[in-house]
Amino acid sequence: MKANVYRGPYKLQIEDKPRPEVQKQSDVVLRITATCICGSDLHLYHGLISPDLPGQTLGHENVGIVEDVGSAVNFVKKGDRVVVPFNISCGECEFCQSGLWSMCDNANPFNPKGPGAAFGYAKLLGGYDGGQAEYLRVPFADTMCLKIPEGVKDEQAVLLADIFPTGFYGCDIAGVKPGHVVVVGGSGPVGLMAQMSALLRGAARVYALDRVPERLELSRKIGAVPINVDREDPVKKIMDDTSGSGADACVEAVGYEATGKGMIAPGKNVELKPLVVLETLMKVAKKGALIGMPGLFAPTPADPEGRVSFPLGYAFTKELGFRMGQCNVKNYNRYLMQAIKDGRVDPSIIVTHREALDRAPKLYEQFDKREGGIVKVVLLP
Ligand SMILES: NC(=O)c1ccc[n+]([C@@H]2O[C@H](COP(=O)([O-])OP(=O)(O)OC[C@H]3O[C@@H](n4cnc5c(N)ncnc54)[C@H](O)[C@@H]3O)[C@@H](O)[C@H]2O)c1
Ligand SMILES: [Zn+2]
Ligand SMILES: [Zn+2]
Incomplete structure (x- = not known):
């Protein structure tokens, strides 16, 4: 599959990588239908966070369709259209259960007592590949996936990932x-x-x-x-x-x-x-x-x-x-989804670019320079 890969400060490229698979039975694999570039990605792009994971796929704001489902997943089904929070959280530990999803004790293999985990955010946040790609493995799927109701567009839902x-x-x-x-x-x-x-x-x-x-x-x-x-x-x-x-x-x-x-x-x-x-x-x-x-x-x-x-x-x-600190997305995404569905707000008015995944490296450059009226980029793999 195609993926937007970090090769060092200011060096991104589209590479061919193996399609992710279910690794633990609580995982699902999504076919990504919308994924964004974030201001947080710029800190990585500048080499500030931890330039220790060359080859990692970036992208922590993700929407997709569930394709593979691990045998221990109870509530997420093949074919569901879902948005996943950027924070990766187990749903079971002391911190998850008190709403501090960003401080999960079970999600960051490099630093279990550290700052939790996120997709595509270096070793600092667990070393997980992100979703600026055709497919994404989502751990702890029952905790992570929020179904997108009919009437809410991908480019609205993807803004609920972060x-x-x-x-x-x-x-x-x-x-x-x-x-x-x-x-x-x-x-x-x-x-x-x-x-x-x-x-x-x-x-x-x-x-x-x-x-x-x-x-x-x-x-x-x-x-x-x-x-x-x-x-x-x-x-x-x-x-x-x-x-x-x-x-x-x-x-x-x-x-x-x-x-x-x-x-x-x-x-x-x-x-x-x-x-x-x-x-x-x-x-x-x-x-x-x-x-x-x-x-x-x-x-x-x-x-x-x-x-x-x-x-x-x-x-x-x-x-x-x-x-x-990090936003604990799960404390807010469900009712903000409702506000979008009911037409109370439309966050997608800030989306200025809807482009193919191949264009990601160029768009990072443009987003970094704040050129050409660029505000929020949605990539469509
Ligand atoms: N806490 C979290 O969970 C979380 C989640 C997402 C993003 N973030 C962080 O939020 C910040 C903003 O993200 P974004 O996507 O909007 O990024 P961005 O880089 O697109 O936006 C930053 C804005 O700040 C403005 N700015 C810069 N210096 C300024 C100054 N001196 N005075 C006034 N304005 C100035 C820029 O013109 C720009 O519009 C980033 O640091 C990002 O990492 C945090
Ligand atoms: Zn973000
Ligand atoms: Zn946890």
Whole structure:
């Protein structure tokens, strides 16, 4: 089968690989019908995560039709059209059973007590092949697969593998409530989904901070107030609009490449400011507000503990709260599916590219440079 394979930083290629098979009897194999490129894939593409698995197939946002079913699978059937969360989770351990699906103890063979597992995300997250391919092996299939009802399109459902739940999670951990003023840093796919989610949760006003005009235009379409951070001071604008009191809740949806690659620039005379967006949010946050951080701040080979200089005193005196980490997709995907099915929201308005799998390496390059209005790419194997 064809697969989009990681061969090192900035080196992806379409290769012929063996079609995956059921390895454990709790597995299914999907024929992939839609799979996306994600901002998280860019951190891998830049060689930041762990450049230790050349030959791995990328792709953690996957929809497909079930073809092979292990004998221990009870609820998923051949022919089912399903979306699978990017987090791989057993459903049985202490963490899965408390809703921390991203911290599963039984999914990451390289680091069982570590940060769980995901498709196509290096050894860091278990070394599993991803779904930017014609077929995908899905472990723990009964826990993982969510059936897609009729009336929901593949390009809507595939956004439930990660970014729509992740945007919603960003709002959840920021405590977004009806009537809130919410500020979202970033209008990439995750930021846009956080903006849509804040409005779905009843926010009165949502501000969107980015610098890419096409992305800010999508924020406007979603119903947020766009602020181009290169043209306008977001702190002044938001504090003026709120008579100096600030935002009730904030979401950081940019991550640690806000001014360059990673937390530190080893051996180079460049000062990176990975927290620049977070610090803006801390300034616009109302006293006592929570800041949700779905944007990725992972260790890098050059910076294994992800250390940064952080204005803790400022945060303490303002009594701000922070929560961060991988989205636990399974806590949200089922009811967001319902909201799509009922026509309450359509996350697929951010899909700008629907293209053949062969084009993946080229599209990574374009997505990385944010060229030609590219926002969300759906690959159709
Ligand atoms: N926590 C999770 O489970 C989870 C899931 C998916 C993605 N993520 C992370 O979320 C982040 C966003 O993902 P995405 O797919 O939207 O990626 P993206 O790279 O497409 O979007 C990032 C956006 O941030 C904007 N940006 C960059 N620097 C900025 C700055 N200094 N000021 C204002 N805007 C700035 C960019 O213009 C871009 O639109 C990434 O770090 C990704 O890894 C986390
Ligand atoms: Zn993703
Ligand atoms: Zn588990």
